[in-house]
Amino acid sequence: MTLPDFNTAADEICRAGMLLDARNMAPATSGNYSMRLNDGAFAMTVSGHHKGRLVPANIMRVDARARPLEDKKPSAEALLHAQIYRLFPATNAILHVHSVPGAVLTRLLKEDVVLEGYEMLKIFPGIATHDVRVVIPVVGNSQDMEELSAELSKKIKGDVPAYLIRDHGFYVWGDTMESCVNMCEALEYLFACEVETLKIKAGARA
Numbered sequence: 001m002t003l004p005d006f007n008t009a010a011d012e013i014c015r016a017g018m019l020l021d022a023r024n025m026a027p028a029t030s031g032n033y034s035m036r037l038n039d040g041a042f043a044m045t046v047s048g049h050h051k052g053r054l055v056p057a058n059i060m061r062v063d064a065r066a067r068p069l070e071d072k073k074p075s076a077e078a079l080l081h082a083q084i085y086r087l088f089p090a091t092n093a094i095l096h097v098h099s100v101p102g103a104v105l106t107r108l109l110k111e112d113v114v115l116e117g118y119e120m121l122k123i124f125p126g127i128a129t130h131d132v133r134v135v136i137p138v139v140g141n142s143q144d145m146e147e148l149s150a151e152l153s154k155k156i157k158g159d160v161p162a163y164l165i166r167d168h169g170f171y172v173w174g175d176t177m178e179s180c181v182n183m184c185e186a187l188e189y190l191f192a193c194e195v196e197t198l199k200i201k202a203g204a205r206a
């Protein structure tokens with residue numbers, strides 16, 4: 001596939017921010033988004049901007065180790081983007097969002113999230129049936145990105161391109177920004193279904 005130049009990627013990232021904000025996945029200045037560029041660098045959201053109101057000046061170029069290539073500051077979590085691009089070389093776009101059902105689910109469950117039997121799972125690469133069991137890894141939150149990436153490298157496998165950070169949100173990666181937005185919406189739906197199911201089961205036991 002053809003990789004974008006910076007201006008094209010910046011437009012796609014701004015559009016993704018609007019779409020995700022419309023679905024309540026970009027509260028305050030949360031989240032960070034990135035894309036692989038056609039010159040070997042990466043486009044990444046600048047720290048501190050509301051993702052629903054991004055303009056191209058809020059996007060910056062970083063290298064493969066998430067170091068700035070211009071005088072702007074990437075998110076601290078840019079290192080986690082660099083790790084995903086390194087571990088899964090077919091990745092061309094990454095979204096990190098602060099999802100309400102994603103965060104709530106990690107507060108209700110001690111273990112990884114298991115998604116089983118949902119039609120929506122067919123949105124993920126390589127899954128052609130609802131009759132499947134998918135595990136989304138959950139790692140503990142940390143402000144130490146080295147510690148977080150070390151824990152992630154033990155847990156993430158990439159059979160489904162996503163992981164959750166406890167009390168925080170999730171990451172999803174894919175070959176295009178459009179596929180990432182779709183997978184984001186699918187995960188948000190699936191996590192919301194799981195939360196609703198747990199609520200009803202808890203009510204039935206009460």
Ligand SMILES: [Zn+2]
Binds near residue numbers: 031096097
């Ligand atoms: Zn975050």
